[in-house]
Amino acid sequence: MKKKSKNYLLIGIISMILGIIISVQFRVVQGNFLEGSNPFTRLQELNNAYTSVLAERDVLLSEIDEYQTKLNEIESDASRDNYLIKNLTNELEEYKLLGGFLDVNGEGIQIILDNPVNDISKSSDANIIYEYDLINILVNELNAAGAEAISINDERIISISEIRTAGNAVVINKVPQYPPFIIKAIGSKTTLEGAVNQRFGIVSTLREMGYFVEVKKNDQIEILKYNGIIEFNYAKTLKN
C-alpha cells in the first residue's frame, strides 16, 4: 500500500512539472515569436506591414523616377546648344548603361530556381540558400555565354555585386533575397539557353540535386537598373 501511494505522489509531481514546462513554453512562443498575440492576428498584422512596406517602396520608386526625369531634363536642356555638354551627356549615358544604372530590355532568358518541392517519396534536405555558390556558377555561365545584363529577383548584378548566404537568406547587393529566385539575363537567347542547358551543365546539376529549375526563352526581357549608390571608401581613381 505504502509503495503505491508513493508512486502516485511521484506521478503527481512529474505531472506538475510537465504542466509548468508546457505553460512556460506557450508563454515564450507567444512572447517572442508572436509578440503577444495569437497566430492569426499576428499574421494579419504582418500582412498589413508587408502591404505598407510594398506601398512605400512604390512611392520611393516613383519619386526616384521623378527626380531622374528632372535630372535628364536639366541635362538635355543644357546640351541643346552646347556640343561639349551633349558629348558629355552621351558619354554619361554610355557608362550608365555599362554599369547597370539604366533600365534595359531585349531578348534573353528567364530562369526560375526554387527549393525542392516537398515530397514524402523523395525527401531532400537541399536548400539553395546554403548553396549560393551554385547561383554564382550560374551567373558566371551566363556571363561566359555573353549575357549583357543579369538580375536576380530584380536586383541588378553590377561591378561589385556579391552573392552570398547570410543567415536564412541569399544577400545580393546587400539586400536579402529568398527563393524562388527569378534570374533574368539579356543576350542571345539561343546561346544563353544552350549554355545553361548543356549536358552535365549547371541546370542539370541543379536538377540532379533536386532543385526546381525552369528555363524560358523570351523575346522581351526587362531588367531593372541598380537603384542605389556605390560608395568607394578605399579605391581612388588612378590618373595617368
Added chain:
Amino acid sequence: MKKKESKITIFILLMILGFLLITQYKLVQSGNKYVSFKDIETLTRKIESKEIENDKLRIKIDDLVSQIGEYEVSIYETGDIESVLKIELEKYKKASGIDALYGPGVVVIVSDGDRQLLDDENPNNLLVHDLDIQALIDDLLNAGAEAIAVNGQRVIPHITEIICNGPTIKINDELYSQPFIIEAIGNRKYLEAAVNAPDKYGFVLKQWGLFLEVNTSIHLELPGYDTKINFEYMKSKEN
C-alpha cells in the same frame, strides 16, 4: 462499488474537459484558418528584406536630390553644367569598373600544390580550378572589396566570366595560367580575414595542400576593364 463510482466521476470530468476544449477552440478560432509558424516567419523575412531595399532607395533619392541641387547651383553660377557633369561622369566611370584604381588592399597568390599525391589520389585535388578562383573572388567581394583583378585583368561581376580552358583559365576572353595573383582593393583587415578565416574558401584550399599566400599592401594599382564592349541585344528603355 467504489470502482464503479470512480469510473463515473472520470467520465463526467472528461465530458466537462471536452466541452471546455470546444468552447476554447471556438473562441480562439472565430472563423480563422490554421496559421503555421512557417508562414509567419516567411512574411517577417520578406518585410525585413523590403525594408532594407527601401532604405537603399531613400539613399538613392538623397543622392539624386543633391545632384539636382548641384546642377542648379552650377547653372546659376556659371550658366552651364559642364563641371558638375564631368564629376558625374567620373563617378559612373568608376562605378562601372572602367577606371584604373589605386588604394590599400590584399594580394592573394594561388598556385598548384607541391605535396606528394596520396595513394590513388586524383591529381585534380592539387590543381587550381576556375571554381576556386571564383570562390576566392566571391569571398573578397563579400568582405567589401571595391575592385578586384586577377593576373592584371579586372574582374567585374556583371561582365566578367572565369571559365576553365584546359590548363588555363579564361578571364575576359584572355587566357591565364597559374600562379594566379588576385589583387583586391578594400579594407585590408577584412579582406585578409576573408581569405584566411577558418570557414573561408582560401583556408579550405590551403587544407587541401594548394599553395596560397595572402599579403596586405598599402598601395595597389588595378587596371580598368578595357575590353571593348558592344551591346547587341540590350537596349536602354529610356531612348
